[in-house]
Amino acid sequence: MKNFKDYKDSSRKENLKFESKVVHGANGVDPYTGAISYPIYQTATFMHHGLEKTDPYNYSRCINPTREELERTMCILEEGNRAFAVTSGMAAVSLVTSLLNPQEHIIYSDDVYGGTFRCVNEVLEPYGIESDSIDLTDLELLKKTIKPNTKMILIETPTNPMMKVADIAEIAKIGHEVGALVVVDNTFLTPYYQKPLTLGADIVLHSGTKYLGGHNDVLAGIVVVKDEKIGEKLEIQMYINGAGLGPMDSWILLRGIKTLALRMNKHSENAMKVAEYLRKHPKVEQVYYVGFPDHKDYQVTKKQTTGFGGMISFRVDSLETVNKLLTSLKLVTFAESLGGVESLITHPVSRTHTEIKEEIREKLGITETLLRLSVGIEDAQDIIDDLEQALK
Ligand SMILES: Cc1ncc(COP(=O)(O)O)c(C=O)c1O
Incomplete structure (x- = not known):
C-alpha cells in the first residue's frame, strides 16, 4: 500500500514538462484500484486500525485523500513542499494572514482584489495588525514603508484590475532582509506562467475558482509554501478553522488542472x-x-x-x-x-x-x-x- 503522506512519492514525475505534470498530477492514478480518474473519497471519517496504530487518515476536516491529491499536485506545479486546498480564494487569504499577530505589520499591493482589501481592513486591522497598502512596483517606496515589525508583504501581480507587475525577486530580497514573509497571489498567471516560489517568495496563494478550476463551476483556494515550519503552522490553523476543500470540489479542481x-x-x-x-x-x-x-x-x-x-x-x-x-x-x-x-x-x-x-x-x-x-x-x-x- 502506498503511503499517501510521502511527498517524495511524486519524484518519479519530477522530470516531466509542465504540460504532462498537470495531466498526471501527484498520484494521478488511484493506487488502490488503478482508476484513471482519481476517486472522490466522499467520507467524513475513516476507520481506525487499532489503538496502537497510527492511521494515515482519520477525519476529513484534517485530511482527505482527494484533497491530498490536489494539494500534492499543486506542490508539484508551484514547486513547493506543502500545499493546502481550502474553500475559496478568500479562505486562502485568511489562512495565510492568520500567520500574523497583533502589533505586526503587513504591506500589500494597492490595487488588490477588493476582498483582500476588506480582509485587511475589517479583520486584520481590528485584530491589532498594522497595514500599508502601496504601489509594490515602486521598490524605493517599499523600502521606505518597511518597519521593524513588518512581517508580511502580500503581492498581487499582475494587480487586479490595473495590471501592474511587481518584481517578485526584488521584493523577496527586500522583505527577507527584515524577516518578512513574502506572499504572492498567483491567481492571474498560475504556475504555468509564473512560479513565485522559484523567484524567492515564501508563500503562493490562489483563488482556485479562476484559472485552476477554469470552468466557472467551483469555488476553491490554494496555498503552497516552501518551508515545512510554516507548513506546520498552516496545517494546525486548517484543522482549527475547518476550511479544507471538500472531496467533490477537490476533484473538480483536479479535473480542471489537467487542461x-x-x-x-x-x-x-x-x-x-x-x-x-x-x-x-x-x-x-x-x-x-x-x-x-x-x-x-x-x-x-x-x-x-x-x-x-x-x-x-x-x-x-x-x-x-x-x-x-x-x-x-x-x-x-x-x-x-x-x-x-x-x-x-x-x-x-x-x-x-x-x-x-x-x-x-x-x-x-x-x-x-x-x-x-x-x-x-x-x-x-x-x-x-x-x-x-x-x-x-
Ligand atoms: C486575485 C484574486 N485573489 C483572490 C480572490 C478571491 O477568490 P474567491 O472568490 O475564490 O474567494 C479573487 C477573486 O476574484 C481574485 O481575483
Whole structure:
C-alpha cells in the first residue's frame, strides 16, 4: 500500500514538462484500484486500525485523500513542499494572514482584489495588525514603508484590475532582509506562467475558482509554501478553522488542472488579439495588458513570467459607453469572476472593488469608465465581433 503522506512519492514525475505534470498530477492514478480518474473519497471519517496504530487518515476536516491529491499536485506545479486546498480564494487569504499577530505589520499591493482589501481592513486591522497598502512596483517606496515589525508583504501581480507587475525577486530580497514573509497571489498567471516560489517568495496563494478550476463551476483556494515550519503552522490553523476543500470540489479542481496548460495558451493568445483590437477602437481610451511591449512593467513581466495570461482592463470614453457595452454584449457575459473558459466582463467600481474607498480608487485609476475583461477560450474573432457590435 502506498503511503499517501510521502511527498517524495511524486519524484518519479519530477522530470516531466509542465504540460504532462498537470495531466498526471501527484498520484494521478488511484493506487488502490488503478482508476484513471482519481476517486472522490466522499467520507467524513475513516476507520481506525487499532489503538496502537497510527492511521494515515482519520477525519476529513484534517485530511482527505482527494484533497491530498490536489494539494500534492499543486506542490508539484508551484514547486513547493506543502500545499493546502481550502474553500475559496478568500479562505486562502485568511489562512495565510492568520500567520500574523497583533502589533505586526503587513504591506500589500494597492490595487488588490477588493476582498483582500476588506480582509485587511475589517479583520486584520481590528485584530491589532498594522497595514500599508502601496504601489509594490515602486521598490524605493517599499523600502521606505518597511518597519521593524513588518512581517508580511502580500503581492498581487499582475494587480487586479490595473495590471501592474511587481518584481517578485526584488521584493523577496527586500522583505527577507527584515524577516518578512513574502506572499504572492498567483491567481492571474498560475504556475504555468509564473512560479513565485522559484523567484524567492515564501508563500503562493490562489483563488482556485479562476484559472485552476477554469470552468466557472467551483469555488476553491490554494496555498503552497516552501518551508515545512510554516507548513506546520498552516496545517494546525486548517484543522482549527475547518476550511479544507471538500472531496467533490477537490476533484473538480483536479479535473480542471489537467487542461491548465492548454487553456492558458488559448487565453493568452486570445487576449493579445482582443487587446490589440480594443487599443484601436475610437471609444477605448486606454488598454491595460501586460503583454504589450509598451506596458510600463513589461521588462519585469519578461523577466519573471513565461506568458501574459488572459486578463485585460480597459477604459472607455464615457459611462454611457460602459452601460451600452454591458447591456449589448451577447457572447461575453457581464459577470464577476475570471479565468474560466467563458469570456466574462466586469465593472470593478460597482462590482469587484466596491470595498475600496472612492478617493483611493480614483487615485489608482479604478474609475467608472474602467472595465475588466477575462478573455475566454472561444474563437478570438467571435469575441472581437461581439465587442464590436456592443461598442457601436
Ligand atoms: C486575485 C484574486 N485573489 C483572490 C480572490 C478571491 O477568490 P474567491 O472568490 O475564490 O474567494 C479573487 C477573486 O476574484 C481574485 O481575483
